[in-house]
Amino acid sequence: MQSVEINKNEIGYKQENYEMFKRNNYYKRVRLVKRIVSHIVLIIFSIFAIFPIYYVFITSLNPIGSLGDATLKDLLPTAKASLYNYYSIIFRHPFLLWLRNTLFLTTTSTLIGLALAIISGLAFSRFRIPAKHALLYTLLILTLFPFTMLVIPFYFMFAELHLLNTFIGLIIPYSAFSLIYATYLIKTYVDNIPKDYEEAAQMDGLSRRGALFRILVPMAKPVIIFSLIIAFMGPYTDYALAGQFLTSPGKYTMAIGMYYISQGTITVNYGVYSAFAVLMGIPIFIVFFVFQKYLVSGFSLSTYK
Amino acid sequence: MEQGIKSFNLMDKIKGNPIVRKITNSRFYKKYEWKAIIYILPVLIVLAVLNFYPIAYTIYISFTNFNEVHFYRFVLVGFSNYAYVLSTSNLYTIIENTLVWSFGSTAVMVPAGFMLALIMNQRGLRGKYLYRSMFLFPWAFPAFITILVWSNMLAYNGGVINEIINVFGFRSIAWLTSPKYAMISLILVNFWLSFPYYTFVYTSAVQSIPSELYEAAEMDGYGSFKTLTGVTLPLLRRQIAFVTIFGFIFTWNNFYVPFLLTSGGPGISTQILITYSYLEAFSYDNFSLAAAYSVFSILILLVFVIIANHYSKMMQVVY
Numbered sequence: 001m002q003s004v005e006i007n008k009n010e011i012g013y014k015q016e017n018y019e020m021f022k023r024n025n026y027y028k029r030v031r032l033v034k035r036i037v038s039h040i041v042l043i044i045f046s047i048f049a050i051f052p053i054y055y056v057f058i059t060s061l062n063p064i065g066s067l068g069d070a071t072l073k074d075l076l077p078t079a080k081a082s083l084y085n086y087y088s089i090i091f092r093h094p095f096l097l098w099l100r101n102t103l104f105l106t107t108t109s110t111l112i113g114l115a116l117a118i119i120s121g122l123a124f125s126r127f128r129i130p131a132k133h134a135l136l137y138t139l140l141i142l143t144l145f146p147f148t149m150l151v152i153p154f155y156f157m158f159a160e161l162h163l164l165n166t167f168i169g170l171i172i173p174y175s176a177f178s179l180i181y182a183t184y185l186i187k188t189y190v191d192n193i194p195k196d197y198e199e200a201a202q203m204d205g206l207s208r209r210g211a212l213f214r215i216l217v218p219m220a221k222p223v224i225i226f227s228l229i230i231a232f233m234g235p236y237t238d239y240a241l242a243g244q245f246l247t248s249p250g251k252y253t254m255a256i257g258m259y260y261i262s263q264g265t266i267t268v269n270y271g272v273y274s275a276f277a278v279l280m281g282i283p284i285f286i287v288f289f290v291f292q293k294y295l296v297s298g299f300s301l302s303t304y305k
Numbered sequence: 306m307e308q309g310i311k312s313f314n315l316m317d318k319i320k321g322n323p324i325v326r327k328i329t330n331s332r333f334y335k336k337y338e339w340k341a342i343i344y345i346l347p348v349l350i351v352l353a354v355l356n357f358y359p360i361a362y363t364i365y366i367s368f369t370n371f372n373e374v375h376f377y378r379f380v381l382v383g384f385s386n387y388a389y390v391l392s393t394s395n396l397y398t399i400i401e402n403t404l405v406w407s408f409g410s411t412a413v414m415v416p417a418g419f420m421l422a423l424i425m426n427q428r429g430l431r432g433k434y435l436y437r438s439m440f441l442f443p444w445a446f447p448a449f450i451t452i453l454v455w456s457n458m459l460a461y462n463g464g465v466i467n468e469i470i471n472v473f474g475f476r477s478i479a480w481l482t483s484p485k486y487a488m489i490s491l492i493l494v495n496f497w498l499s500f501p502y503y504t505f506v507y508t509s510a511v512q513s514i515p516s517e518l519y520e521a522a523e524m525d526g527y528g529s530f531k532t533l534t535g536v537t538l539p540l541l542r543r544q545i546a547f548v549t550i551f552g553f554i555f556t557w558n559n560f561y562v563p564f565l566l567t568s569g570g571p572g573i574s575t576q577i578l579i580t581y582s583y584l585e586a587f588s589y590d591n592f593s594l595a596a597a598y599s600v601f602s603i604l605i606l607l608v609f610v611i612i613a614n615h616y617s618k619m620m621q622v623v624y
Contacts, residue, residue, distance in 0.1 A: 034529070038424045039432075045421060046439035049501065053442045055465055056454045070463040072472065116347040123344030130337040135345075135352075142356055143551070144606050146558045146579045149599040152366075152586050153359035176351040183348055237449035240560060244587060255449055259565075262453045270457075277454060281446040288445030292438070295505055 053281075060085050060274035067270050085275035093268065094249075094257070095276065101167075102253040105242075106235045109171045113178030113231055118224065120179070121186025122212055126198075139184050147240065155244060165247050173241060178231035185230075189223035190216060222294045229287055229295075236284065254280050367596035379593075386597040395573060395581075399598075400605070402488070403577040407557045409492045410499070415549050417496070418503020423533070425504070426511045444501040452565045455494045456481065459566075481567050484574035491575055495562050503552065510544045511537065546617035550610065557606055578602035 061081040062074045089095050124132065154173060155164075163169030193216065201211040217224070239255045246252060252260075258280060260266045261273055268276075288295070319325055328334055342349075367386055371379040390396050421440070425433055443451065458465045459480035467477040480490045514537065522532045538545075560579050563569060569576035569584065576584075578598055586595035 034427075035430070038427060038430060041424060042421070042432075042436045045500070046436055048497065049439050049442050052451055052454050052458060052497070053446060055458060056450075067457055067460055067463045070465070070468075072465070072468045075465070120345040120348045123341050127338045127341035127344070128336065129341050129345060130339065135348075138352065139348075142352075144554055144558075144603060144610060145356075145360060146582070146599055146602050147560065149363045149582075149596075149603065150356070150359045151583070152592055152595060152599075153362040154355075156362075157359070173355060176355045179347060179351055180356075233447065237447040239449060240564075240583070258450065258453065262456070262565075274454075277450045281450050284447055285442075285445045288441055289438070292441065295441075 056274050056277050056281075060271060060278045062271060064270040064274075070270065085269070085271040086279065088272050089268070089275045089279065093266075093272075093276075094252070095254075095279070097250070098252055098254045098257045101251060102236060102255070105167055105170055105174065105253060106232055108167075109174035109235050110178060110228060110231045112171070113175035114182055114224070114228055116175075117179050117182035117186055117227065118217060118220075121183045122190060122216055122220075124183065124187040125190040126195075126212055126216075136184070136187070139180055142180065151241060151244065154241070158245065164245055165251065167251070169245055170235070170242060174235040174238070177234060178227070182227035182231055185227045186220060186223055190220055193219055225291050225294045229291060232287070233284060363596045363599055366593050367600050369593050371593040371596075373590035376590075382593075386593050387600075390594065390597050390601065396601070398573055399576050399578055399581050400601075402573075402575060403557065403602075403605075405488060406491065406563070406575075406577050407553055409488070410495045410556045411549060411553045413492065413496050414499045414503055415545075415552055417500050419507045419545070421500070421504040422507035422511050423537070425508060440501040440504055442501075443497055443499075444505070448498050448561060449565070451498065452494060452561055455497070456566050459490055459494075482571055484571055487567050487571060487575045491562055491566055494566060495556065495559070498562070499552070499556075503548065506548055507545075510541050510548075514540055543618065546613070550613045550617070553613075554606065554610065557602075578605075 055075070058077065059070065059074055061083070062078055063080055063082070063084065064070050064074060123129065124136070129135070150173075158164050158169045161169075163172070197215050197219065198208075198211040201215050202208060206214065237255050238253075239259050242253050243256055243259065246256065257266070258276060261268055261276065320329075366379075368381055368383060369379045370382045370385075424430075425436060459467075461467065461477060461479050461482060464480070466480065471477060478486055480486050518536055518540075519532065522536050527535060557577075558579055560583065563575050563577055563580045564583070567575045569580050573581070579602060582595045582598040582602065585591045585598060
């Protein structure tokens with residue numbers, strides 16, 4: 001009698017085991033299919049993402065007279081591939097002048113904007129400033145306003161101040177925009193840093209201000225670098241403002257040069273044009289690549305708020 | 306020396322003044338750190354001089370007849386600019402374009418970004434960092450350049466997209482010069498430009514969910530779809546709303562894609578409010594009409610944002 005029962009139990013156990021095995025196998029197969037689908041989706045998106053960059057890079061190496069001459073054969077490096085287009089854009093066109101103007105404008109306005117943004121971002125986060133929430137809402141709501149609403153008045157304001165066609169006239173709005181944007185980013189990031197660090201530093205004899213700036217600035221490094229990149233990007237590629245403000249060719253930036261080349265005002269070979277695009281894009285791309293990890297950590301959309 | 310003593314006395318006098326003392330002892334005064342205003346002074350100046358003043362000025366000139374003819378002597382003309390804008394059929398086409406452009410772009414780029422973030426966040430997925438680096442390309446290359454590159458790729462003659470289509474035996478498509486395809490091309494290019502940004506933002510959001518929650522969901526036998534609807538989406542509700550709504554605003558005000566790809570053409574079939582406003586101002590010197598179009602743009606956008614905020618409570622992410 002007893003032995004029969006044991007036998008039954010054993011059979012039951014085996015059946016359960018078999019079912020578990022089956023279920024496990026099913027899960028494994030589902031997981032495998034999921035993995036394969038994931039990789040296919042990611043590969044398609046990667047090709048989509050990279051193709052235009054590959055295209056402009058490869059056309060910059062091949063000698064192509066105009067866009068109409070371009071064929072599918074140009075998608076692979078041909079025997080005639082050379083760096084001649086790069087030589088041509090650098091030494092036959094005012095590229096170096098445009099580069100100098102652009103770098104001067106971008107670095108000055110980024111540094112001014114960021115330095116002020118660090119101070120005000122920290123203050124917004126840590127001090128009990130009157131009307132703080134109203135101010136922060138205002139900063140957010142200002143993003144609703146189209147910049148054409150600003151460009152037209154700016155044009156007349158700066159004309160009145162005789163700042164049109166000068167670099168100062170552009171540095172002011174550029175650094176102002178990066179100031180607003182970066183203040184907001186730094187404030188939200190610093191909010192997530194616990195106050196214990198500064199309190200400990202104050203115990204060790206630092207003043208409140210000293211504790212804030214000496215402790216929090218190094219801790220906010222990811223968001224500072226993130227805002228630095230974003231702030232650099234704006235003036236570097238700005239056409240809407242610079243195109244209206246700067247009128248003498250000696251003051252053109254790379255973006256204006258690029259626009260005129262693409263519109264045919266300044267005629268160059270198609271290959272040369274591509275070389276210009278690559279040369280203008282590469283510096284920003286390197287910066288992004290080097291600071292890649294800060295791009296994710298710079299956003300501070302934490303879940304529990 | 307004497308001056309120093311004098312000023313010291315002056316400060317003492319001010320502090321001793323009964324009215325001043327009453328203010329400084331009030332609870333309202335003590336609630337705030339008034340000296341900290343110095344730190345945010347640059348922000349306040351920028352807001353006043355470079356934001357509020359220009360916006361007020363734009364609203365003001367939208368009520369005047371400020372244009373090429375009345376460049377130096379313009380007068381207030383009341384609502385006649387708005388009446389004129391409302392009477393032209395252009396406005397309705399442009400608003401429709403703006404709606405198609407903003408909703409169309411947001412509807413493809415936000416879900417795609419979220420999906421990619423979820424896919425990339427799977428545990429033990431190989432090559433995650435390689436894919437991430439690939440996705441960096443559209444974001445890292447300045448949009449100004451890549452839009453112009455796309456405009457060459459989509460060109461009717463010699464554009465690489467048409468060349469590829471021809472290989473498969475289809476006829477070339479006028480991507481940018483036919484009213485039928487122009488808006489689709491704009492949304493496609495905008496999708497290429499912005500999906501990496503949304504992937505990165507949502508990756509950051511998804512990673513902020515503690516892994517214990519996922520483990521608990523797995524213990525309870527949740528499948529991946531149930532985990533998504535039961536754990537990820539409810540937790541990230543506000544973040545998703547915030548990013549989507551600000552993505553919508555950004556697209557609404559995105560100037561470069563339509564301006565550089567089609568500059569509103571053919572006709573006005575891809576003209577959106579902001580590019581049309583820029584065109585009115587700097588091509589036709591019709592500054593008052595341009596201002597009126599800007600005001601229309603902001604009013605419509607404001608209505609959308611207020612409605613969206615009412616339902617999603619997304620502003621709570623900020624605090």
